[in-house]
Amino acid sequence: MKSVSELTDFYYKELYPSLNELETNRKQIVSHLKWYGSMGVVIFIIVALWMVKNFGLFHPLMIGVAIGFIAIASIAYRSMTSGYAKDFKAKIITPMIGAIDPHLLYNPDFMISQHLFERSDLFKHSIDRYSGNDYVKGSIEGVPLEFSDVHAEYQTRDSKGRTQWHTLFRGLFLVAEFNKHFKAKTIILPDQAEKSFGSLIGGWLQSINFTREGIIRLDDPEFEKHFVVYGSDPIEARYILTHSMMKRILDFQRRVSHPLFVSFVHNHIHVGIGTGKDLFEPAVFTSLLDYKQAMEYVNTLQNTIGLVEELKLNEKLWSKS
């Protein structure tokens, strides 16, 4: 397992030829985008002026034309950048994952199975659309793990019958083998109620959550402030969440600064980091050689794969061999 600085070195030294090549590519795409973009704007203004003259400013057709232009622009943007994104994943992300551990497999188009996502029991809502990418599978220090970007959505209909899509979870989802045997489910969720309503009313609201099994109050006040824990077996929940485990999860939460969802089901730990965006996607308008940008790729990989060491999942108890 390489450290962040080693990985940053790797990024700038080993990947430099590929970075340079991609960077020229990126600049070309940006100049194309600018050229087509300004052409599009000019055409749009001409069409709009013509329409204002013939139909008036607030004609319904105007909205249609505007939406049409936006749709064409986004399709054009995607088709122009998709090749670049593919190259970026093949030439930068793949070797970086290989550098972290050569036994890790990476597939940019695959994702963690919906079955595993649902098994985690972190999200009670039914899922109507499930997608993802950047799938990594392998084992770190003897601990089998897999993770990927996940986007889970559900659908609602409003009074006029229009369908609306809502994001249930978007971010990184990881599943790894846990180092202790357990039978019950233990679910750790971000503590929204206690943060917004205070411990008295918030705590009461949590305890009457009918969709969840019993609430488990733990003896770490700091942990309790950030998370709410539900589980079917209070003893097993504490067997998993020892004082040191709670501290490690808290430390991890502080570093990622996104909502953290953790569940222990079926002898596995499931971790969802709600980043709200697609990770490992190249930024078209920022230079690949930009330090901040590079650090984001390096840190995301390091944080995710480093979770095994951070939570000490590799410290096996004798009975789990």
Next chain:
Amino acid sequence: MQIFLILLGVLALITILMYNSLIGKKNQVDNIFAGVDAVLKKRFDLIPNLVASVSQYMEHEKSTLEKVTEYRAQAMKPGISDEAKIALDAKLTTALGAINIAMEAYPDLKANENVMHLQRSLNEIEEQISAARRAYNQAVTDLNNAIEMFPTNLIAGWMNLQRRAVFEIHVTERQNVDVGALFNK
């Protein structure tokens, strides 16, 4: 008259809810104590094995080993109260801790596969016991709070519910905290 009846109904409902929540809390304590009991029994089952395998090596710790056996025998007696069991568990934990430390001085013991296996299983059970103790303490605290806080204390008094004892860490255990191990964990 109607208002009076409604008030009476509401009052009865509140009383029933409080009564049920107290019963729920009391049963939760009993339920978790059964869990504690199960892991304690696991440990009791391992003790004779441990004592048998280490006694031939550990000449100087004969008295500690005898104590461990004695505590186990006491705790296994039928009809022992929960409080007595809690107290015995604390003593047993201290004695086992002492054996653990003393074992460091016997290289022969540390080379013995069988003893090391026992040691590791005891450590794992120790972790389960610690989890069970924490769960029990939380359940007892919930119950004790309900017994003492207004207005549930009124009904608890009428139901004749008694405060329960929590598992306390023994004084020697508190002193013997190994700071290095704590940070490395």
